[in-house]
């Protein structure tokens with residue numbers, strides 16, 4: 501579905517991002533995965549090689565995602581190597597559960613820096629390439645909490661509401677340049693964070709999910725694959741829930 505496409509996936513070293521990198525490789529793309537540190541990026545590349553993926557179709561980067569110079573240098577490397585940029589998946593993100601009264605100075609700003617500013621910076625750098633091509637796809641990782649908030653850790657839903665706003669706005673602004681912009685809003689997904697929960701923590705969560713289970717990273721990756729592909733050629737400004745119809 502992505503034969504010959506060039507993609508960048510931020511937060512590609514584990515969890516949803518890693519599953520998306522694999523899904524894109526399986527579907528014929530060349531993929532640059534970004535992580536926060538060289539060590540974790542190299543570990544992820546090593547794992548992919550061990551799983552049999554061709555080195556010539558992958559590369560690793562670790563820019564500071566909210567720093568436009570750092571992102572420009574990193575994305576330039578991708579275009580220098582593969583000649584163009586078709587797909588950007590803004591997936592890197594952190595969450596927060598801190599009660600409002602306990603927020604430390606700078607904690608709120610920290611989550612906005614990665615979950616919002618980095619999405620803006622990476623989209624701006626990628627869109628400049630895509631505009632020249634008059635084609636491209638930008639995909640953002642939102643969350644189910646972007647629709648109804650969460651009872652603690654206000655920074656996280658605030659950041660994901662902003663991601664939805666950026667998705668809808670950039671879809672309207674960049675459509676004339678042939679660029680589609682969409683988001684996927686996962687529910688509780690079985691990444692490391694969720695795998696570490698005890699049965700007594702996970703059971704009440706599952707009780708609120710009509711499909712009676714948490715999602716798998718591959719199921720979120722499937723949504724990214726669809727939105728990145730030509731099957732979604734007339735889909736822009738959408739925020740696709742992948743949450744088993746979770747109820748609050």
Ligand code: NAD
Nearest residue numbers: 511512513514515516535536591592593643686688689691
């Ligand atoms: P994860 O913690 O397993 O992976 C996070 C990724 O982000 C890693 O690749 C890491 O290297 C990268 N990252 C973290 N901090 C970074 C930084 N400062 N700079 C650059 N990269 C950084 O996370 P996940 O659960 O796979 O989540 C991925 C995305 O999905 C996030 O945006 C998250 O908000 C969203 N999401 C996750 C869930 C869930 O239940 N797991 C639910 C809804 C939305």
